[in-house]
Amino acid sequence: xxxxxxxxxxxxxxxxxxxxxxxxxxxxxxxxxWLDSRRPPIDPSFEEEKLYLNGNTAKRLSLGFNGIAAxxxxxxxxxxxxxxxxxxxxxxxxxxxxxxxxVLELRLLPSLLRLSTxxxxxxxxxxxxxxxxxxxFNTDEAITLLNYGIEHNPDAWRLYQHLGYIYWQxxxxxxxxxxxxxxxxxxxxxxxxxxxxxxxxxxxxSRNAARxxxxxxxxxxxxxxxxxxxxxxxxxxxxxDERDAIRAALKxxxxxxxxxxSSWKDIAQALRASQLRIDAQSGAPVDPSDTPYVLVKxxxxxxxxxxxxxxxxx
Amino acid sequence: MQGTGEASALANNKEQTxxxxxxxxxxRTRIVSIALNTFREAVRxxxxxxxxxxxxxxxGGAIFLGELSGGQEKKIITDLGLSAMLIFGVFIGIFVGVxxxxxxxxxxxxxxLFAKPVGRAEFLIxxxxxxxxxxxxxxxxxxxxxSLALIYVSRGWDPLALQIWPAILLIYVELMIxxxxxxxxxxxxxxxxxxxLTFFIFIAGHFSSDLKTLAAFSRTASVRWLFTALYYxxxxxxxxSFITQAAHGRVPGFQQTxxxxxxxxxxxxxxxxxxxxxxxxxxxx
Numbered sequence: 001x002x003x004x005x006x007x008x009x010x011x012x013x014x015x016x017x018x019x020x021x022x023x024x025x026x027x028x029x030x031x032x033x034w035l036d037s038r039r040p041p042i043d044p045s046f047e048e049e050k051l052y053l054n055g056n057t058a059k060r061l062s063l064g065f066n067g068i069a070a071x072x073x074x075x076x077x078x079x080x081x082x083x084x085x086x087x088x089x090x091x092x093x094x095x096x097x098x099x100x101x102x103v104l105e106l107r108l109l110p111s112l113l114r115l116s117t118x119x120x121x122x123x124x125x126x127x128x129x130x131x132x133x134x135x136x137f138n139t140d141e142a143i144t145l146l147n148y149g150i151e152h153n154p155d156a157w158r159l160y161q162h163l164g165y166i167y168w169q170x171x172x173x174x175x176x177x178x179x180x181x182x183x184x185x186x187x188x189x190x191x192x193x194x195x196x197x198x199x200x201x202x203x204x205x206s207r208n209a210a211r212x213x214x215x216x217x218x219x220x221x222x223x224x225x226x227x228x229x230x231x232x233x234x235x236x237x238x239x240x241d242e243r244d245a246i247r248a249a250l251k252x253x254x255x256x257x258x259x260x261x262s263s264w265k266d267i268a269q270a271l272r273a274s275q276l277r278i279d280a281q282s283g284a285p286v287d288p289s290d291t292p293y294v295l296v297k298x299x300x301x302x303x304x305x306x307x308x309x310x311x312x313x314x
Numbered sequence: 315m316q317g318t319g320e321a322s323a324l325a326n327n328k329e330q331t332x333x334x335x336x337x338x339x340x341x342r343t344r345i346v347s348i349a350l351n352t353f354r355e356a357v358r359x360x361x362x363x364x365x366x367x368x369x370x371x372x373x374g375g376a377i378f379l380g381e382l383s384g385g386q387e388k389k390i391i392t393d394l395g396l397s398a399m400l401i402f403g404v405f406i407g408i409f410v411g412v413x414x415x416x417x418x419x420x421x422x423x424x425x426x427l428f429a430k431p432v433g434r435a436e437f438l439i440x441x442x443x444x445x446x447x448x449x450x451x452x453x454x455x456x457x458x459x460x461s462l463a464l465i466y467v468s469r470g471w472d473p474l475a476l477q478i479w480p481a482i483l484l485i486y487v488e489l490m491i492x493x494x495x496x497x498x499x500x501x502x503x504x505x506x507x508x509x510x511l512t513f514f515i516f517i518a519g520h521f522s523s524d525l526k527t528l529a530a531f532s533r534t535a536s537v538r539w540l541f542t543a544l545y546y547x548x549x550x551x552x553x554x555s556f557i558t559q560a561a562h563g564r565v566p567g568f569q570q571t572x573x574x575x576x577x578x579x580x581x582x583x584x585x586x587x588x589x590x591x592x593x594x595x596x597x598x599x
Contacts, residue, residue, distance in 0.1 A: 064520045064551070065400075067393035067558035071383070078384045122562050125386050224385035 058115055070120035077112040077126065078225060081133065093307045102137040110134060110141040117145065121152035124159075128226045131162035135169050142166050157189035158220055164196070165213060173204025192216055211237050235288035235311045239304065245274040246285060246293060246302045260299035287311050344432055345440040352444020356410060357451070365406055366452050369398045373459045377467055387467045388474055392561040395460035396481060399453065400557070403489040404516055407449060411496030412508035414441045415593070435590040442497055442586060449489050457482040474563050480571060481560035487578040488554035492516055494585035495549070501593040519551030549581050 062069040084104040092103075113126040113134070127149045134142035146163040153159060160183025167176035180197035183189055196216065199209050214237065218230040249270035253261050261267055264283040271278060276285040284292035289310035296303045304311050356362060376394040380387030415438070418424045427437065461475040468474075495515050499508035522545055529541035553574045556566055566574075 063517060064555035065393075065397050065557070066555075067389070067561050068397045070558070071386070071390050071393050074384070074386065075379075075382050075390075078382065120558050120561075122559075123389070125384060125389075129384070222385060226384075 058119055062119060066119045070116045070123050073112050073116040073119065074123065074126055077109060077116065077129065080108055080112060081106065081129075100136055101133060104137075106133070106137060110138060110145070113145060114141075114148075117148060117152075121149065124149075124156070125223050125226075127159055127162060128221055128223050131166055132226055132229050135166050139166065139170060155186060155188070157183040157186040157193060159183075160186070160189075161193065161196075161217070161220065164200070165217060168200060168204060168209075168213060171205065173200050176204065177201035207237055207240060232310065232312050238288045239311045242276060242285065242287065243293070243302055245276060246271070249274065250300065250302065254300065260297075261295065262299055264295070266299075340431075341433070341436055344436050345443065348432075348437060348440025349443035349447060352414070352441050353447040356445060356448040359410070362406060362410070362448070362452065365402050366455055369395075369402050369456050370459045372398045373456070373463050377463055380467060388464055388472070389561045391460065391463045391467065392474065392478055393557060395456070395463065396478065396485065396557040396560060399456045399460070399482070400485050400488065402456075403449060403453060403485065404492050404513075406452060407445070407489050407493035408496050408509050408512045408516075410445055410448070411493045412500040412505045412512065414445060414497065415500045416505050416508075434594050438497065438501070438590050438593055439586060442494065445493055446490055449493065450486065453482060453486045453489070477563050477565055478560045480565050481556040484554040484556050484566065484571070484574065487575055488551055491519075491549050491551070491554075491578055491581055491585075494582045494589075498585050498589045498592070501589040502596065515548065516551065519549045520555070522548045522550045523552055550577075553577065 058069060058073075059066060081104075084106060088104055110130075113130045116126040117123060127146060130142055130145045134145065143163070143166060146159055146166065149156065149159045150163065160179050164176045164179040164183065167173075167179060177197045177200040180193055180200060184191075184193035184197055192212075196212065199212065203209050211234070214230050214234045218227055218234065221227050221230060249267045250261060252270065253267050264271070264285070268278075268283055271285050277290075278284070279286050279292045282292055284294070286292050287304055287309055291305050291309040291311075293302050294305045295301070373391065373395045376391040377387065379390055379394070383390045418427065428434070457479065460478060464472050464475045464478075492512065492515075496508060496512040499511050503511070525541045525545040525548070529538045529545065532538040532541060556564075559566075
């Protein structure tokens with residue numbers, strides 16, 4: 001066989017093999033898609049089956065790879081929470097309240113966070129997320145998680161900050177102040193911890209206390225997910241203040257004219273005087289998520305524009 | 315063939331050696347020659363390149379995994395990178411370690427080698443040191459990969475990139491211990507069995523603290539003695555687990571590191587001595 005014939009033969013073999021590879025790839029993709037479309041959905045009871053590993057067992061099984069195992073459970077926590085939130089929002093747009101996440105039925109979240117912290121007690125992410133999310137449906141688990149963190153990280157003043165926040169949410173301002181005070185005494189704790197302790201004791205339920213609480217949580221948090229949740233809480237507090245200002249302007253108009261406003265133009269001057277941000281097109285004041293407020297009750301009241309607004313409703 | 319190459323190198327070295335302590339310096343020279351040849355052969359092994367490349371890809375993948383970590387990229391990269399370094403280092407140490415001696419016997423190059431004035435112990439030590447040198451190179455490359463990944467996600471210098479290196483040192487010492495154990499088994503057993511036994515010891519070494527607990531709770535004196543003996547006989551590999559702490563930027567104390575490295579050296583010497591004793595009595599026929 002000549003060289004040219006050898007090359008031609010090899011080339012034809014290569015073409016045949018490449019064709020087989022391409023056809024096999026396309027066929028396997030098509031078959032996988034067909035199988036996926038016909039796979040029965042997972043029984044919800046299996047999906048939510050309690051984790052059969054406790055912290056000590058997981059530590060043993062990880063063979064010293066505690067850190068990576070803790071990361072695994074942490075990422076599972078995030079995926080679990082995110083999936084639940086997205087599924088709920090898809091079916092109930094705008095109805096998710098950050099104050100009450102019991103509707104999401106986050107049964108596995110406490111176990112996942114506990115496992116993550118058992119494997120790596122110094123891992124701050126799970127404590128931060130737990131402090132933000134768990135109190136909305138299971139305060140006992142939240143307190144247990146944070147106390148575990150404090151026990152294993154006595155120098156971590158941030159954990160006192162989070163535990164103080166949990167008790168503040170429970171309206172137990174005395175306990176919250178006490179915990180902030182304990183955290184303030186740890187070396188390296190910022191001065192505002194002592195200030196928060198005093199403020200919570202003096203005016204625990206006030207909006208200013210809430211604003212400061214969230215602002216400090218936002219500044220100190222290193223976790224992006226937690227920062228986003230806190231930012232939404234801050235927007236909510238800002239929005240309460242803005243709506244109070246708008247309602248004052250609406251009431252003033254009603255008192256002067258004897259009727260409610262027919263449009264935002266009627267109180268444009270008062271809104272500008274209140275230093276609210278105004279939408280150039282509609283003249284409506286905008287909320288912290290840059291969505292214009294809407295007039296409700298025939299112009300006698302104001303509300304957020306759902307589902308467009310990103311400010312939490314409740 | 316490696317055995318012939320080593321024999322030639324040794325012959326050249328022997329001719330050049332002068333001085334009163336000829337026997338001692340020759341022994342050192344012979345060990346170094348065997349070690350360097352083992353290293354050269356190991357770095358030419360494609361399996362090693364593939365394993366190191368895989369770990370580097372894994373480290374690169376950890377950067378993308380950071381998207382799912384909620385802002386914990388650095389922790390994920392450190393945990394995954396150092397864990398992969400340990401696991402794959404153990405695989406390299408076991409699978410190359412158990413074949414170090416076996417290959418020479420299978421190829422019959424041991425006959426050519428021991429026809430020269432090379433002691434069996436010198437041969438073993440040289441082989442072991444050569445593989446340790448290979449592991450050192452792999453560890454440094456993989457460690458550099460983790461450091462670079464940390465610098466990349468931090469978009470600039472990150473002190474964690476340096477802080478992980480004491481933990482990497484401990485990982486390297488652990489790999490040296492595992493390789494020494496592989497050498498012991500390979501001095502009398504087949505590669506498959508040696509690999510299996512070495513892996514069991516690696517796992518048992520991480521559970522060794524449980525043996526101490528079992529001994530403390532045992533009611534029978536003989537059982538207590540057995541568990542205590544096993545606890546001290548098995549390598550306490552938990553001493554070298556500093557990956558989780560390193561991910562939080564912690565550095566092991568100098569005293570602790572010194573003692574742990576010393577323990578490793580002593581244990582390795584014990585393993586090499588046992589391997590040399592067994593190998594000295596081995597019949598190659």
